[in-house]
Amino acid sequence: MLEQLGQALTIAITAENFFFMAIGTVLGIVFAAIPGLTFSTALILFLPMTFGITPIAAISVMLGIFCGGMTGGSISAVLLGIPGTPSAAATVIDGFVLAKNGQGGKALGTAVYASVFGGIVSVLIMICVAPLIAKVALTFGPAELFMLVLFGLSTVVGLSEGNMLKALIACLMGLLFTTVGMDPVVGLQRFTFHFAPLMSGIGIMPVMIGAFAFPEIINTFLEYKKDKGYKEKNIESSVKAAFPDNKEKKRLLPLNIEASLMGTVIGAIPGGGGPVAAFLGYSLAKSKNPRCGSGELEGVAWPETANNAVTGGAMITLLTLGIPADSAAAIILGVFLIHGVVPGPMLFQDNGPMIYALFISMLIINVMVLVFQFFGMKLFVKVLNLPKINLLAVILSVTVVGAYATHVSFTDITIMFLIGLLAWFMKRHQFPVIPLILGLVLGGEIERNLRIALLLSGGSLNFFLHSVVSVLFLALSLLMLLSPILKPQIARLFGGKK
Amino acid sequence: MKKDRIIAVLLVLFSLLIAYYSFQLPASTMEGEPGSAFFPFILLALLILCSVGLFFSRPVKKPALTEEQRREYEDLGLDLTDEAEKSQAQSLVEGLLLYGFFFIGIIVMYLFGFIAGITVGISGMLVFIGWKVPRALIFSLITACIIFLIFNTLLHVTLPSGKLL
Numbered sequence: 309m310l311e312q313l314g315q316a317l318t319i320a321i322t323a324e325n326f327f328f329m330a331i332g333t334v335l336g337i338v339f340a341a342i343p344g345l346t347f348s349t350a351l352i353l354f355l356p357m358t359f360g361i362t363p364i365a366a367i368s369v370m371l372g373i374f375c376g377g378m379t380g381g382s383i384s385a386v387l388l389g390i391p392g393t394p395s396a397a398a399t400v401i402d403g404f405v406l407a408k409n410g411q412g413g414k415a416l417g418t419a420v421y422a423s424v425f426g427g428i429v430s431v432l433i434m435i436c437v438a439p440l441i442a443k444v445a446l447t448f449g450p451a452e453l454f455m456l457v458l459f460g461l462s463t464v465v466g467l468s469e470g471n472m473l474k475a476l477i478a479c480l481m482g483l484l485f486t487t488v489g490m491d492p493v494v495g496l497q498r499f500t501f502h503f504a505p506l507m508s509g510i511g512i513m514p515v516m517i518g519a520f521a522f523p524e525i526i527n528t529f530l531e532y533k534k535d536k537g538y539k540e541k542n543i544e545s546s547v548k549a550a551f552p553d554n555k556e557k558k559r560l561l562p563l564n565i566e567a568s569l570m571g572t573v574i575g576a577i578p579g580g581g582g583p584v585a586a587f588l589g590y591s592l593a594k595s596k597n598p599r600c601g602s603g604e605l606e607g608v609a610w611p612e613t614a615n616n617a618v619t620g621g622a623m624i625t626l627l628t629l630g631i632p633a634d635s636a637a638a639i640i641l642g643v644f645l646i647h648g649v650v651p652g653p654m655l656f657q658d659n660g661p662m663i664y665a666l667f668i669s670m671l672i673i674n675v676m677v678l679v680f681q682f683f684g685m686k687l688f689v690k691v692l693n694l695p696k697i698n699l700l701a702v703i704l705s706v707t708v709v710g711a712y713a714t715h716v717s718f719t720d721i722t723i724m725f726l727i728g729l730l731a732w733f734m735k736r737h738q739f740p741v742i743p744l745i746l747g748l749v750l751g752g753e754i755e756r757n758l759r760i761a762l763l764l765s766g767g768s769l770n771f772f773l774h775s776v777v778s779v780l781f782l783a784l785s786l787l788m789l790l791s792p793i794l795k796p797q798i799a800r801l802f803g804g805k806k
Numbered sequence: 807m808k809k810d811r812i813i814a815v816l817l818v819l820f821s822l823l824i825a826y827y828s829f830q831l832p833a834s835t836m837e838g839e840p841g842s843a844f845f846p847f848i849l850l851a852l853l854i855l856c857s858v859g860l861f862f863s864r865p866v867k868k869p870a871l872t873e874e875q876r877r878e879y880e881d882l883g884l885d886l887t888d889e890a891e892k893s894q895a896q897s898l899v900e901g902l903l904l905y906g907f908f909f910i911g912i913i914v915m916y917l918f919g920f921i922a923g924i925t926v927g928i929s930g931m932l933v934f935i936g937w938k939v940p941r942a943l944i945f946s947l948i949t950a951c952i953i954f955l956i957f958n959t960l961l962h963v964t965l966p967s968g969k970l971l
Contacts, residue, residue: 360961473859477817480853484824484846491842494834498842499827526904530897533935701932701945704908705924705953708915713963718916721966725912729905736898737809755845767838 316664319364320672328365329669332372333676334684338691339373340380343390344528345699347377351639352517353706355646356713363647364662368669370640371619375427375673377636378582378616379681382419383688386412386608395582395615398590402600402607409603417549418605419612420681421557422564426613427674429568430575430620434627435667438656441628445653450764451772454757455781457750459788460578460631464746466788467579474739476789482747483754485510492756493763505719512642514711514724515748520635521707522728523735525700532697549685556605563596563606564613571614575621578746581634582615589614620670627651627663631750635742638749646714814861821850821857900934907931919968920958924950 319325332354339350350373358366381396386403399419406415448456461479468475488499489509500506552560567589574580574588593610594600600607622633630652632638644651649659656663681688711724731741765771772778787794824846834841911927925946932942957963 356957356963357961359963471863473856473863477853477856477860480849480856484849484853487846487849493839494836494842496831496842498831498846499824526901529904529931529935530900533900534897697932697935698945701928702949702953704931705928705949708920708924709953709957709963709965712966713957716964718966721912721915725905725909732901732905737813758845759839763836763839765838767840 312660313664315661316668319661319665320368320668324362324365325368325669326672328361328369329372329673330676330680332369333376333673333680334372336373336376336378337380337383337677337681337684337688340377340392340396341383341688341691342694342696342699343384343388343392344524344696345703346393346524347373347380348520348635348639349524349703350377351636352520352710353703355513355517355639355643356706356710358643359646359713363644363649364665364669366643366647367640367649367666368673370643371623371666371670372673372676374622374636374640375616375619375670376677376680378427378619379420379423379612379677380688382423382608382612383416383681383685384692386415386419387689387692393582395586395618396611397583398586398611398615399608401590402602402604405601405603406605406608411603413548413550414552414605415608416685417551417682418556418560418608420549420678421551422560422567422609422612423616424674424678425564426568426571426616427619427677428671429565430572430617431667431670431674432620433569433572434620434624434670438624438628438663438667441624442653442656445628446657448653448777449775450757450761452775452777452781454754454761455772455778455785456629457631457754457757459781459785460625460629460633461743461746461750461754462785462788463577464579464743466791467577467584468740468743470738470740472789472792474737475743478734478739478741479743479747482744482749483751485515485748486751486755492752493759503719505717508715510723510748511714511720512638512645512749513714514720515727516635516639516642516745517707517710518724518727518729519731519741519745521703522724523732523741525704526728526732527735528696528700549682551682552605552609560605560609563593563610566592567610567613568617571617572621572624574614575618576624576633577621578625578631578633579742580618580621582618585614585618586611623666623670627655627666628653630753632746635745638745641749810863811861814857817857817860818854821853825850903934904931907934915966915968917968917970919971920965921947921950921954922968923966924953 335350335354336347339345340347351370354369354373358369377393378395381391381393382399382403384390384392385396385399386407389400389404391397391400403415403419406412465472465475465479486509488506490496490507491498497507570588570592571585574585589610590600590607593606597604597606618634622637625631625633626637626641630641630650632641641651649655649662707724708721711720712718714720731744734741734744761771772782828843828846828850831841831843907930908927910930911923914926915923925943928949929942929946932946933939954965958965
């Protein structure tokens with residue numbers, strides 16, 4: 309392990325890697341600070357720029373955007389009362405009150421401090437836990453892998469907002485898209501209608517770009533038209549971030565540790581994500597300090613620690629199992645695949661130094677987040693005053709680059725457009741988009757493992773019940789899918805007993 | 807909800823269409839291997855089930871207005887149901903028009919290349935939301951040229967060059 313660590317240090321600590329980590333961190337903070345843009349847009353936007361750089365630099369810039377983005381949302385949450393990203397929604401509650409009471413700087417500084425605390429703790433947990441999980445995952449056969457991916461998808465569906473039936477439909481559509489192209493087992497063409505560009509299937513990148521970027525851009529354009537060119541609020545850029553003092557840090561320490569652990573676990577669960585962690589963190593903060601909601605530092609520190617801890621958790625699942633736990637991890641998975649690196653347990657065996665280099669990069673990125681966001685606060689606040697429509701028009705143009713550049717195929721631009729239109733309709737009718745994306749990302753894996761398992765067992769479905777792991781994941785999947793029916797029953801049962 | 811029922815019917819029709827094409831896929835010759843059509847059939851069956859479920863799912867009932875709220879709306883001369891529906895229909899048409907402008911840009915891009923396509927598509931969208939034509943054209947052209955310079959020239963990322971050029 310020491311030898312691998314030594315090699316990892318030589319990979320991670322290079323001028324190129326530092327440069328791209330810094331670029332990613334700043335981009336993540338900037339995009340997350342502007343409400344409506346989100347760091348997922350930054351991830352999508354920067355994707356085509358990773359084609360010409362080394363895999364480690366490409367993944368590092370994406371991690372920079374991810375970690376920086378989780379923290380950057382607190383800027384507009386505190387100063388505008390509008391979360392820059394969904395993960396910062398809980399920060400608004402106390403952060404905005406603190407800002408109105410003239411303590412905006414303290415709120416911003418506490419948010420940065422808490423975020424970096426959560427980020428670093430989650431990376432340390434990842435370093436300890438990921439190799440162990442990868443070792444266990446190496447023993448998984450096709451039946452276990454099929455059940456694992458099924459569990460991942462059922463969790464995403466089960467934890468989706470709103471109607472679970474609509475989430476399931478979205479997931480099934482995503483899985484159906486993966487059946488276009490070459491059959492993963494026997495190599496036959498399916499649903500290509502003799503159209504050559506479809507032989508390589510429907511690409512993940514154009515679908516992700518279309519699904520994430522287009523609906524937000526179109527809706528913002530429509531709002532602009534409806535309000536006849538609203539004047540965006542100008543924020544005073546003289547606010548200066550201030551860290552909590554030693555007494556406050558001591559008071560927040562046990563809560564920060566608890567929130568970090570909770571955030572890491574939630575981040576590792578497919579469908580968990582920043583918003584879930586942040587709101588759970590906030591409700592725990594409120595239970596410990598009932599004055600939360602009227603401008604308490606706990607109300608800022610807890611959600612920010614929890615949502616940043618999600619980054620390490622999400623990377624645990626992605627690196628060890630190859631399963632993206634949320635949309636950002638799905639985009640990062642895309643970058644891995646573009647650069648010929650397949651995340652999963654084999655990656656730890658075949659490319660250990662690279663894994664450790666990523667761990668080191670994440671630690672460095674968290675330090676960069678602290679330095680950039682704290683000392684560059686005035687610049688980031690100025691970013692909030694940039695005209696959003698202009699930015700979105702530029703983003704729309706760059707999405708075309710992102711879609712085209714992967715396979716240099718115009719078909720991908722058309723797919724991006726059609727998926728963008730579909731995603732917009734889906735959002736209008738309350739169909740969640742994340743299950744569609746994850747269905748597309750994991751569909752190939754799930755079909756291949758299912759069919760190989762059936763081939764090995766001679767067509768018998770009992771093969772899936774032969775191993776404890778397989779049965780466990782099946783049971784968990786059923787539990788997640790039946791949760792809307794079970795939850796009220798359990799609540800009634802315990803409520804009745806009281 | 808009526809819209810959910812329409813979506814459910816469309817999904818069932820879509821599933822049946824894909825199922826028809828799936829029947830045309832050849833069966834597997836390997837023992838135990840279910841073949842290329844197996845996975846699509848499972849997904850389509852589940853999709854039809856979910857669509858039927860969606861068709862028969864009960865809509866969420868909106869809470870009834872209180873007497874005070876009803877008087878307030880009457881004073882303002884607002885018929886909330888009509889307003890919301892008109893606004894939804896209008897935003898649907900406007901959204902489709904925005905997509906339409908972008909689609910025109912894609913066609914121009916296919917024929918004349920990246921810069922032309924982006925200029926036409928983006929400027930059309932900006933004019934539609936209220937920008938003046940010269941401002942929209944200049945902004946779109948500058949944006950397209952800068953992006954072309956950064957990606958094509960500096961980063962060597964290939965961009966659409968246009969079939970007619």
